[in-house]
Amino acid sequence: MATASTTGTEEVSEAAGVQMHVVKGGSGSPLVILHDELGHPGWLPFHDALARQHTVHLPMHPGFGVTERVEWIMSMRDIAGWYLEAFDDLGWEHVPVIGYGLGGWLAAEMASMCPQQFSKLVVVSAPGIRPPSGDILDMFLVVFKDYVTKGIFDPENSAGFQSVYGGDPTPEEADARDYAREEASRLTWRPYMHYPNLPPLLHRLKRVPTLIVWGREDPIVPLSAGEAYQAAIPGSRLVVLDRCGHHPHIEHPETFVQHVQEFLNT
Amino acid sequence: MLIGHFTEQPWQDDNTGLMGNQSLDLGISNELYDPMQGAKLYNRYIDEKIFAEEMGFDGLMLNEHHSTPFCMQGVTNVGASILARVTNKAKIIILGNILPIWDDPLWLAEQLSMIDMISYGRLVSGFVRGGGRESVAHNAPPHYNRERFEEAHDFIIKAWTDPGPFRWEGKHYHYRYVNPWARPLQKPHPQIWIPSTVSVETVEWTARHRYPLVLLATKLGPTKDAFDLYHKTATETGYESGTQNVAYLLKVHVDETEELADEVGRKYLSGVSNPFLSGNEGTVNPAIMSLPGHTSRRSKRLAATAFGPLGRLGTNRRPYEEQVQDYTIISGTPKTVLPKIKHVLEYLRPGSIFFWDGDGAMSHEDSMRSLRLMGEEVIPAVREMGKELDLSSPFEIDPSNNQPFEAKVNEPVVPDKAEAKSPEPASAD
Numbered sequence: 001m002a003t004a005s006t007t008g009t010e011e012v013s014e015a016a017g018v019q020m021h022v023v024k025g026g027s028g029s030p031l032v033i034l035h036d037e038l039g040h041p042g043w044l045p046f047h048d049a050l051a052r053q054h055t056v057h058l059p060m061h062p063g064f065g066v067t068e069r070v071e072w073i074m075s076m077r078d079i080a081g082w083y084l085e086a087f088d089d090l091g092w093e094h095v096p097v098i099g100y101g102l103g104g105w106l107a108a109e110m111a112s113m114c115p116q117q118f119s120k121l122v123v124v125s126a127p128g129i130r131p132p133s134g135d136i137l138d139m140f141l142v143v144f145k146d147y148v149t150k151g152i153f154d155p156e157n158s159a160g161f162q163s164v165y166g167g168d169p170t171p172e173e174a175d176a177r178d179y180a181r182e183e184a185s186r187l188t189w190r191p192y193m194h195y196p197n198l199p200p201l202l203h204r205l206k207r208v209p210t211l212i213v214w215g216r217e218d219p220i221v222p223l224s225a226g227e228a229y230q231a232a233i234p235g236s237r238l239v240v241l242d243r244c245g246h247h248p249h250i251e252h253p254e255t256f257v258q259h260v261q262e263f264l265n266t
Numbered sequence: 267m268l269i270g271h272f273t274e275q276p277w278q279d280d281n282t283g284l285m286g287n288q289s290l291d292l293g294i295s296n297e298l299y300d301p302m303q304g305a306k307l308y309n310r311y312i313d314e315k316i317f318a319e320e321m322g323f324d325g326l327m328l329n330e331h332h333s334t335p336f337c338m339q340g341v342t343n344v345g346a347s348i349l350a351r352v353t354n355k356a357k358i359i360i361l362g363n364i365l366p367i368w369d370d371p372l373w374l375a376e377q378l379s380m381i382d383m384i385s386y387g388r389l390v391s392g393f394v395r396g397g398g399r400e401s402v403a404h405n406a407p408p409h410y411n412r413e414r415f416e417e418a419h420d421f422i423i424k425a426w427t428d429p430g431p432f433r434w435e436g437k438h439y440h441y442r443y444v445n446p447w448a449r450p451l452q453k454p455h456p457q458i459w460i461p462s463t464v465s466v467e468t469v470e471w472t473a474r475h476r477y478p479l480v481l482l483a484t485k486l487g488p489t490k491d492a493f494d495l496y497h498k499t500a501t502e503t504g505y506e507s508g509t510q511n512v513a514y515l516l517k518v519h520v521d522e523t524e525e526l527a528d529e530v531g532r533k534y535l536s537g538v539s540n541p542f543l544s545g546n547e548g549t550v551n552p553a554i555m556s557l558p559g560h561t562s563r564r565s566k567r568l569a570a571t572a573f574g575p576l577g578r579l580g581t582n583r584r585p586y587e588e589q590v591q592d593y594t595i596i597s598g599t600p601k602t603v604l605p606k607i608k609h610v611l612e613y614l615r616p617g618s619i620f621f622w623d624g625d626g627a628m629s630h631e632d633s634m635r636s637l638r639l640m641g642e643e644v645i646p647a648v649r650e651m652g653k654e655l656d657l658s659s660p661f662e663i664d665p666s667n668n669q670p671f672e673a674k675v676n677e678p679v680v681p682d683k684a685e686a687k688s689p690e691p692a693s694a695d
């Protein structure tokens with residue numbers, strides 16, 4: 001991976017009734033990346049790599065610490081509906097979207113409601129479907145640090161993990177994590193991190209080229225859920241990364257970006 | 267003054283390795299559970315409550331916790347229902363039902379109405395928000411804990427007081443037909459008391475509703491602060507609160523000799539771990555202790571400044587002697603406990619107090635000895651202290667309007683036992 005050349009800039013604009021914070025960087029055609037249940041991580045190496053070919057937009061979900069909370073949003077389907085208007089207002093029409101973790105589930109919900117908004121879709125380690133085997137690890141029964149650490153295949157030797165989540169958080173970061181956890185709880189408390197009727201709705205993605213990326217050893221959302229996404233979305237492809245947990249974009253950024261670029265370029 | 271009795275009704279089984287072991291809250295599998303032991307313990311605790319009434323307690327306090335051995339009352343309304351029938355004059359004080367975990371609060375309103383009728387109007391209906399343990403055990407959304415508490419409360423009051431049928435389309439609760447065929451005997455409805463372990467928002471909410479606030483074995487200083495906040499909020503709300511508005515639960519054990527009191531006092535702290543029992547708290551899962559959104563940021567911030575973090579949960583595993591020193595536990599002969607109780611009454615001025623006893627590893631005999639001595643020597647003396655200090659309970663002065671009640675607290679309310687329990691067959695008309 002090339003050394004970071006950009007850091008992205010944070011912009012605030014009106015979208016769907018709130019002041020939406022979006023980190024933006026790079027140049028080229030637009031690419032939207034939806035963050036996970038841990039909150040917005042800032043500008044990461046994999047953003048940087050993708051920013052060499054795309055203008056990367058990293059929206060901060062409402063309620064996750066920076067963009068204000070939308071009071072009426074009580075479920076993943078609520079936030080997906082809200083986000084479609086935000087996409088309209090931000091001028092993101094027929095764009096490729098990557099979503100990882102909860103952001104992947106969000107993207108899948110949105111795409112099932114409005115497939116024409118998506119030129120391509122990348123779903124990474126996403127909850128949303130009840131895994132046919134194994135359970136989604138309950139993030140609310142462990143503290144933040146444990147949840148992140150458990151999600152990494154080899155936390156000791158993961159440079160990505162150490163640089164993003166390794167040290168002690170600043171008070172601001174701790175606060176933001178707290179907000180993210182609270183909003184994730186609002187959206188996913190029960191049924192925990194899935195909707196039983198998402199798979200049939202995903203059939204509508206038959207015209208959206210979809211790549212699914214999973215860590216083979218994902219201890220948070222078992223690989224069987226990735227296989228279920230693949231089975232539910234006609235024509236989708238599943239790429240499984242070895243020696244990888246819940247965060248392929250952090251654990252194996254080069255391989256991850258390589259798969260994504262290849263998918264976006266074809 | 268109202269004097270009540272409480273025990274957590276802890277699980278006791280020497281074969282489990284849980285006694286005195288610092289277990290993890292919500293970390294114990296129920297494969298250890300022996301239902302025959304459960305049967306004996308449930309019956310023992312009911313017997314002790316009946317004896318507490320015989321010994322002159324005005325109130326029998328019950329509570330509820332979930333998926334944990336420190337409290338066997340998973341369904342407090344079952345305990346209350348039984349006491350409604352087998353006791354005669356004591357108030358049945360549920361502190362309390364955990365509103366946010368009820369997905370169907372109409373069912374709760376019906377149960378409480380039945381308990382109030384079966385007891386001939388002796389129910390005190392406490393409501394609580396519950397801790398993380400309860401939200402996890404019954405899968406109640408923690409981020410809506412306070413909203414659900416408030417909406418369920420408003421709904422139950424309406425279901426009790428407004429003639430049905432009516433509809434309820436709220437944020438968290440929805441009913442197309444509210445018309446319970448059971449209404450509370452007490453009018454307008456059973457008194458509502460709110461137990462708390464010192465949450466600023468709860469204290470303020472309680473004061474604004476003129477409900478008695480019950481502080482649960484919190485340290486004396488933070489308890490005084492909470493009562494002061496209550497009285498201040500009352501003034502701001504436009505009424506004058508008094509002793510009828512505040513109540514206190516404290517650990518009291520009475521025994522025949524100081525040596526025995528000391529020995530049993532230590533047993534009190536050597537049963538199954540209980541996060542609310544200083545000295546035997548066990549360990550807790552920090553994630554469950556602070557579920558997302560369960561406590562508002564404002565309340566957390568205020569608690570940290572106003573009362574110190576978690577008023578009562580001080581240093582874990584504090585030695586017994588230290589707890590005796592600072593009144594965390596009062597254990598002794600009647601002669602030695604009475605001055606201590608008097609100090610608490612003078613300092614806090616509660617209109618109602620509850621003696622928390624019979625906990626931990628205490629045996630049935632330990633509990634019964636204490637209950638007998640309380641009846642013979644402690645309760646009469648404390649009643650005198652209450653008079654001397656002018657401490658009125660919510661059944662002497664109505665906290666909703668500060669008017670004195672005519673009936674006295676400790677009078678039987680069952681009209682005629684034989685008549686009430688064995689009615690004659692209905693006559694032809």
